[in-house]
Amino acid sequence: MNDRISLEALKSNRRSLLKGMGAAAIGISFAGLAGCGGGESAKVGADGKLAATGEAPELNFYNWDTYIGETTLEDYKGASGTNVKMSLFANNDELFAKLRAGNPGFDVIVPSNDFVERMVQSDMILPLDMAQIPNFKNIDPAFTDVAYDPGRKYSMPYTWLVLGIGYRKSKVKPEPDSWKVLFDSDQYKGRIALLSEAGDLFRLYGKYLGKSVNELNAADIKRIEAMMIKQKPFVKAFHEDNGQDLLVKGEVDLVLEYNGDIAQKMVEDPDIGFVVPKEGSQLNSDSLCIPKGAPHPKNAHAFINYLLDGNVGKGITEAIQYPTPNGKVKELMGEEYSNNQVIFPRADVLSKCEYAKFNADIQPLFEEAFTRVRAA
Amino acid sequence: MSLFTRKPLAPLEYTKRLWLRSWIAAVTLFLYAPLLVLFVFSFNDSKANVVWRGFTFKYYAKLFKNDGLMSALGNSLTIAFLATVVSLVLGALAAVMLWRFRFPAKAGVEGVMALPIVVPEICMGVAMLVFFAAIEWPTDLPWPLNLSAITIAHITFCFPFVTMVVRARLANFNREEEEAAKDLGANEWQAFRDVLLPHMKPGLIAGALLAFTLSLDDFVITFFTSGPNTTTFPVKVYSMVRFSVTPEVNAVSTLLILLTIILTTVALKLQNIAGDAGAHK
Amino acid sequence: MQDWKTQRSAFAAIATAPTLWLLLFFIIPLAIVWAYSFGSNDGLTSIKISGTFANYARALEPLYLQIFGKSVAVAALTTLICLIVGFPVALAISFATPKWKPWLLLLIMLPFWTNLLIRTYALLSLLGTRGVVNQGAEWFWGAFGLAGMFGPFEPLPLLYNNFAVIFGLVYVHLPFMVLPLYAALDRLDKSLIEASLDLGAGHWTTITRIVAPLAAPGIISGLIITFVPALGSYLTPDLMGGTDSQMIANVVERQFKRANDWPFGAALSFLLMYATFILIALQALRNRKAEAGR
Numbered sequence: 012m013n014d015r016i017s018l019e020a021l022k023s024n025r026r027s028l029l030k031g032m033g034a035a036a037i038g039i040s041f042a043g044l045a046g047c048g049g050g051e052s053a054k055v056g057a058d059g060k061l062a063a064t065g066e067a068p069e070l071n072f073y074n075w076d077t078y079i080g081e082t083t084l085e086d087y088k089g090a091s092g093t094n095v096k097m098s099l100f101a102n103n104d105e106l107f108a109k110l111r112a113g114n115p116g117f118d119v120i121v122p123s124n125d126f127v128e129r130m131v132q133s134d135m136i137l138p139l140d141m142a143q144i145p146n147f148k149n150i151d152p153a154f155t156d157v158a159y160d161p162g163r164k165y166s167m168p169y170t171w172l173v174l175g176i177g178y179r180k181s182k183v184k185p186e187p188d189s190w191k192v193l194f195d196s197d198q199y200k201g202r203i204a205l206l207s208e209a210g211d212l213f214r215l216y217g218k219y220l221g222k223s224v225n226e227l228n229a230a231d232i233k234r235i236e237a238m239m240i241k242q243k244p245f246v247k248a249f250h251e252d253n254g255q256d257l258l259v260k261g262e263v264d265l266v267l268e269y270n271g272d273i274a275q276k277m278v279e280d281p282d283i284g285f286v287v288p289k290e291g292s293q294l295n296s297d298s299l300c301i302p303k304g305a306p307h308p309k310n311a312h313a314f315i316n317y318l319l320d321g322n323v324g325k326g327i328t329e330a331i332q333y334p335t336p337n338g339k340v341k342e343l344m345g346e347e348y349s350n351n352q353v354i355f356p357r358a359d360v361l362s363k364c365e366y367a368k369f370n371a372d373i374q375p376l377f378e379e380a381f382t383r384v385r386a387a
Numbered sequence: 388m389s390l391f392t393r394k395p396l397a398p399l400e401y402t403k404r405l406w407l408r409s410w411i412a413a414v415t416l417f418l419y420a421p422l423l424v425l426f427v428f429s430f431n432d433s434k435a436n437v438v439w440r441g442f443t444f445k446y447y448a449k450l451f452k453n454d455g456l457m458s459a460l461g462n463s464l465t466i467a468f469l470a471t472v473v474s475l476v477l478g479a480l481a482a483v484m485l486w487r488f489r490f491p492a493k494a495g496v497e498g499v500m501a502l503p504i505v506v507p508e509i510c511m512g513v514a515m516l517v518f519f520a521a522i523e524w525p526t527d528l529p530w531p532l533n534l535s536a537i538t539i540a541h542i543t544f545c546f547p548f549v550t551m552v553v554r555a556r557l558a559n560f561n562r563e564e565e566e567a568a569k570d571l572g573a574n575e576w577q578a579f580r581d582v583l584l585p586h587m588k589p590g591l592i593a594g595a596l597l598a599f600t601l602s603l604d605d606f607v608i609t610f611f612t613s614g615p616n617t618t619t620f621p622v623k624v625y626s627m628v629r630f631s632v633t634p635e636v637n638a639v640s641t642l643l644i645l646l647t648i649i650l651t652t653v654a655l656k657l658q659n660i661a662g663d664a665g666a667h668k
Numbered sequence: 669m670q671d672w673k674t675q676r677s678a679f680a681a682i683a684t685a686p687t688l689w690l691l692l693f694f695i696i697p698l699a700i701v702w703a704y705s706f707g708s709n710d711g712l713t714s715i716k717i718s719g720t721f722a723n724y725a726r727a728l729e730p731l732y733l734q735i736f737g738k739s740v741a742v743a744a745l746t747t748l749i750c751l752i753v754g755f756p757v758a759l760a761i762s763f764a765t766p767k768w769k770p771w772l773l774l775l776i777m778l779p780f781w782t783n784l785l786i787r788t789y790a791l792l793s794l795l796g797t798r799g800v801v802n803q804g805a806e807w808f809w810g811a812f813g814l815a816g817m818f819g820p821f822e823p824l825p826l827l828y829n830n831f832a833v834i835f836g837l838v839y840v841h842l843p844f845m846v847l848p849l850y851a852a853l854d855r856l857d858k859s860l861i862e863a864s865l866d867l868g869a870g871h872w873t874t875i876t877r878i879v880a881p882l883a884a885p886g887i888i889s890g891l892i893i894t895f896v897p898a899l900g901s902y903l904t905p906d907l908m909g910g911t912d913s914q915m916i917a918n919v920v921e922r923q924f925k926r927a928n929d930w931p932f933g934a935a936l937s938f939l940l941m942y943a944t945f946i947l948i949a950l951q952a953l954r955n956r957k958a959e960a961g962r
Contacts (some may be wrong), residue, residue: 116527247910248911374928385911478686510698511697555886590851
């Protein structure tokens with residue numbers, strides 16, 4: 012009898028609880044959306060005008076989280092009247108998987124260089140109309156014609172990065188200068204974290220062995236796989252691009268990470284250092300592209316052009332502290348930024364760094380070998 | 388004298404036994420320690436939020452101005468609410484269907500009902516992505532219709548859980564009660580509404596809770612079914628991982644938990660008042 | 669249980685909605701992916717469905733079977749720990765006074781309502797090398813002068829290993845176990861327990877020989893609801909695991925994402941599903957036999 016009554020009490024509690032939560036949900040959701048201009052995809056702007064491009068004044072921007080300046084989007088709205096809505100993805104795979112089945116409505120996306128190649132090969136990207144992007148002149152000559160997008164027909168560079176060794180200066184002596192300390196040595200066993208990305212890992216091992224990142228064959232893969240399995244007991248974790256956190260938290264003392272990520276942390280923690288090993292490394296570059304099926308291609312061009320402007324780029328770079336491929340921005344950022352050896356490694360170091368070429372045949376081999384390494 | 392004698396425990400009063408209480412205390416500590424850490428770190432004066440650097444309220448202030456996070460949260464709550472409601476209906480119907488009727492291929496249907504629980508989320512996510520792309524589900528609908536694809540996917544994987552829980556509850560229902568109602572003149576619908584439904588309620592409530600939580604938490608399937616501008620809370624949090632999770636996320640989680648506690652407390656208090664009022668009649 | 673033909677209209681009213689929904693939004697999408705498992709990549713974005721079994725053959729290679737096996741072991745261990753930890757909790761809640769029951773249930777369910785990712789990040793803060801637990805242990809070490817006896821404090825390796833994965837999985841799945849256990853224990857006829865105690869059986873005997881068998885359907889429900897998601901979990905091993913904590917869902921994820929090999933990912937997923945499906949079907953058959961026997 013008692014149990015029955017308590018259950019009655021329980022059930023009505025939960026029933027009213029659910030009602031309460033439901034009401035709260037609707038309340039919060041309306042409040043939250045109020046900030047987004049009602050959330051209705053109006054075909055014309057709030058004041059009935061169209062954007063200068065003749066399209067509805069909206070843009071769907073698919074980007075990495077916080078990979079934009081603090082006020083860039085608001086400033087753009089002020090300057091052009093176009094409302095930019097930014098959606099987020101966490102890595103290139105997600106971007107590709109999402110767009111593979113068809114473009115759900117994004118106008119501008121930000122893939123990395125090998126994914127630009129992949130998407131161009133899959134016919135997923137619109138060629139750019141250079142007449143609508145006069146700010147292209149701001150781009151540093153090193154980036155105006157690259158192997159992954161000859162003549163920059165499909166992409167505009169947004170940032171660039173180089174992989175290297177982030178380390179804690181007080182715990183790692185002498186300063187590391189070679190991949191050996193990460194890939195082939197038990198000196199810092201249990202204090203190492205490697206990027207969990209099969210392709211990048213194999214290519215960097217290739218660099219360590221003195222080969223080019225794009226010249227690995229099946230025999231190389233086997234050899235590298237064996238090396239990885241041998242090194243695995245000394246590696247504490249495979250991180251998903253948050254190695255800089257592990258370093259700062261003291262979980263590990265050496266990480267394979269991008270220079271931009273480490274540079275951001277060096278501001279908060281001066282005991283952190285970064286070095287590009289002497290064998291050379293891999294370059295990356297995140298680029299702006301317009302996927303096929305974009306609903307507002309003209310707005311997309313205008314937005315990309317805006318992002319390449321010197322002052323706008325400065326605002327973005329101040330926020331994210333990544334290396335910029337934009338010569339104007341580098342000028343405007345000043346000496347402290349452009350002379351930062353972590354953000355802009357020396358030319359002699361950079362000369363040994365290469366972009367990874369997307370290779371549809373060898374990528375699956377990397378993945379399978381990595382699965383074996385993880386399972387060993 | 389009474390200082391040293393303890394009231395002896397009845398044999399079934401397990402909950403009053405010391406070892407059981409200590410066990411519950413230990414489990415509570417286990418479950419809540421991370422949440423406490425979360426709460427404390429929401430006041431951390433450090434953008435990266437990995438090491439304690441000082442006390443501040445600024446991330447709570449930033450939170451309310453963070454449109455992205457707030458709208459993601461709003462989306463998540465809306466989807467969870469809608470998905471729970473529909474899952475309850477579908478789940479209850481399915482449970483009654485399986486409990487009450489024999490029909491051809493029943494074992495097959497039971498198996499299929501269990502499949503959404505078994506499918507790896509990523510497989511289901513991809514399946515829904517391909518499906519909605521193939522039927523060209525529109526992606527530029529106004530809010531909240533643009534959340535429809537996500538909501539449909541959520542309902543699909545939530546309602547089998549509701550079915551399972553409700554069915555367990557139905558298993559000890561005495562059909563004679565229903566027959567008695569019919570003997571007294573109730574028709575099929577009245578018997579269902581006044582006899583079966585009240586019995587199912589604890590199962591429905593447990594099922595609703597389960598569905599709400601599953602939906603609120605879902606990340607993989609949501610990611611694949613979301614279109615532009617339909618970011619949900621878990622997707623937003625996961626996307627922060629490349630540049631590290633700021634204390635704002637801790638702040639919003641703390642607020643969510645507080646909200647839940649407040650709502651539940653209010654609901655229970657109201658129930659107690661109603662209960663007392665009823666008892667005094 | 670009645671035959672559907674005896675009340676066709678009632679059956680139709682009840683059965684149409686859920687079955688149609690499942691058909692349209694579950695069977696059909698899944699059928700597409702199932703078809704993929706018999707196909708191969710045709711260029712980067714399309715899949716040619718050629719009726720090949722190559723994907724399944726590859727999924728049954730020792731490499732993947734070993735990963736399956738390891739995942740099953742981890743999920744089973746997690747489920748066992750959840751059962752051991754959760755059973756006393758469920759017992760305590762079902763025997764609590766009516767005033768306390770809803771609060772205790774809420775206590776157990778509340779962490780469940782926090783986002784999984786956030787809970788995992790919180791666990792990372794807790795268990796890290798300089799996390800709360802280690803800092804506490806370090807203070808403890810210093811306060812009690814243990815350095816003299818045992819040498820300087822070494823942080824406990826609580827993260828980035830299999831211990832962390834199991835800890836994380838138990839943490840996430842414990843409420844899943846408690847709820848069905850509680851539901852089963854709650855509707856037990858308490859007088860049976862009293863009778864057993866009156867007849868001289870101790871508490872332990874009563875629990876193992878009376879309570880457990882009677883609550884068996886609930887226990888099995890709890891086991892399934894805990895085991896199956898644990899087997900398919902990939903966020904927890906990904907974020908908290910070490911270099912050899914790879915589980916089957918991580919491999920599946922890799923196929924659908926970086927490796928861009930959807931047919932193979934589909935084959936792996938479906939193998940996982942066939943296995944679990946068989947388990948559940950067996951249980952359903954046993955239930956039918958039990959019901960037929962009554």
